[in-house]
Amino acid sequence: xxxxxRHGVSTSQYPLQNLDLELSARAFYFRQYLKxxxxxxxxxEKKISYDQYFLFDIDVPWVxxxxxxxxxxxxxxxxxxxxxxxxxxxDFTFVTGDWVTREFIVKNKLxxxxxxxx
Numbered sequence: 001x002x003x004x005x006r007h008g009v010s011t012s013q014y015p016l017q018n019l020d021l022e023l024s025a026r027a028f029y030f031r032q033y034l035k036x037x038x039x040x041x042x043x044x045e046k047k048i049s050y051d052q053y054f055l056f057d058i059d060v061p062w063v064x065x066x067x068x069x070x071x072x073x074x075x076x077x078x079x080x081x082x083x084x085x086x087x088x089x090x091d092f093t094f095v096t097g098d099w100v101t102r103e104f105i106v107k108n109k110l111x112x113x114x115x116x117x118x
Contacts, residue, residue, distance in 0.1 A: 001025060023048065024084040028077065032070070052113055057081055057096035 023045045030037045058078050062071045070077060085092050093109045095102050 024088070025081060026078055028055035028084075052109060053085060053090055054095050054109070055085060055092045056102070059093065059096055060099065060102075 023041050027037045030041070055078075058074050062074060064071055084086050084090075093105065095105050097105070
């Protein structure tokens, strides 16, 4: 899952933050590794919102890179993230397909978000 947050384009050197872990995703990993979720995550969740959420399908090959170690749980993790978004009534863009198709989907959504002609 990936999401983005816009800052005022005219006032920020970096108008877009691309963040790869939303709070519910962080909660999943806390439960997975530490068996507990810090209460502050739930408090922050009430205060933080994002402009766009992307949910990436698992239809491309897994790349074991030493950082991501849960390849065997890939389907389960995807389903948890999808359920979190749907349960919380969060609109998201589903990103699927080969790498070129994925890039096209994301670029078009960002262009729409920033009202850019493509």
